[in-house]
Amino acid sequence: MNIFINGNSLKAFTSGTPQRGLIKALCLLRSDDKFTVFVSMDAEALQLSDYWNSLRNINNVNIVSNLSSQRNINIKKLFGIKNYQSWPKGFDFYLSPGMPEYFNKKQQPSISTVADLSSINAPETSSLKWHGNRIFKNTLKWCMKSNSMIGAISNFTRDELIEKYPAQKELFFSLHNGIEDFWFDDKYETNELTNNYKTQNYWVWWGFGSNRKNLGRLLEAYSELKTENHPLPQLLLIGEIAANQLPVKDQINNSTCVELVPFQEALSLKELVRNSKGLLFPSLYEGFGLPIIETYSQGRPVLYGNCTSMPEVASEYGIPVDSLDVKSIKTGLLKMSQFEISKEYEELVKKYASQFTYQNAAQQLSKLIDQLSTQ
Structure with missing residues (x-):
């Protein structure tokens, strides 16, 4: 199976840590699959050069530098342009860990995961500024209508998603974070x-x-x-x-x-x-x-x-x-x-x-990938 990964969703320095660990564990677990990570190699991404190199050292992983800058992507998201990113077609599965992502009808099946809805439900506690908040809201809305399933890093976040999008209740699942090995x-x-x-x-x-x-x-x-x-x-x-x-x-x-x-x-x-x-x-x-x-x-x-x-x-x-x-x-x-x-x-x-490991999270996600791929 050829699996696409949105590498831009892995760039958050602190909150992205469990997602980076999850993806590395998933690549090692599914050694017969091929993973292609697309990432905009901006200053934020370059701070994580050790992580990208660790993925490159896994035989079934390829990292592709995305030609679209993160700034241009965010500007399109901000102004409500749904086709903000020309993700490639032809993969067997599409993943966006830690960030809601829009995938079109030819980019399926797909899973995005969401950390929290603080920018919507508790903006006074969110680190996002007004434009980041709008970008998140737009992308989350598009994600709801385009993803096969949507994961949440806790039952609490899953329940927040259900409350906001009750019609999509069946899409949501919990995928608890792991901590570093x-x-x-x-x-x-x-x-x-x-x-x-x-x-x-x-x-x-x-x-x-x-x-x-x-x-x-x-x-x-x-x-x-x-x-x-x-x-x-x-x-x-x-x-x-x-x-x-x-x-x-x-x-x-x-x-x-x-x-x-x-x-x-x-x-x-x-x-x-x-x-x-x-x-x-x-x-x-x-x-x-x-x-x-x-x-x-x-x-x-x-x-x-x-x-x-x-x-x-x-x-x-x-x-x-x-x-x-x-x-x-x-x-x-x-x-x-x-x-x-x-x-x-x-x-x-x-x-x-001991149950909160990257390996356990990867096994859960792997089962969902297999289930959705055979439907």
């Missing part, structure tokens, strides 16, 4: 930061601190408890705070118990998570919430927002809070401070996390 091995790396924190009592958070991550309320709750002399762990924030989150930066700078450090190499991050007392993750909106599973893979608990996909992904193993209520977050922090990480708990959450 290194979370499941026994390799760790130390550096000055990991050594400094190894003997300390601390909670951890990592990512890009946009509005949706709700760090302002988390830090407010944490600060109030410290002022009330509760013996809480230190708080280690790993990553970057969005430029428009100046109050959050001030909260960090004014605290002696909160430290912000840059993004860490993968195995050093894993070391920091393993040695922590757990993850604080009271987000306002998540399509999935990868850090929850990544933390569980290291046997550590999670405080999470009791909204969107997080209760589904965290299951019964974490501590839910009302993300909009500082008092609720304070109560959750006190529960986290008293949480006993037993050997039984570590084994339980590690086993739960």
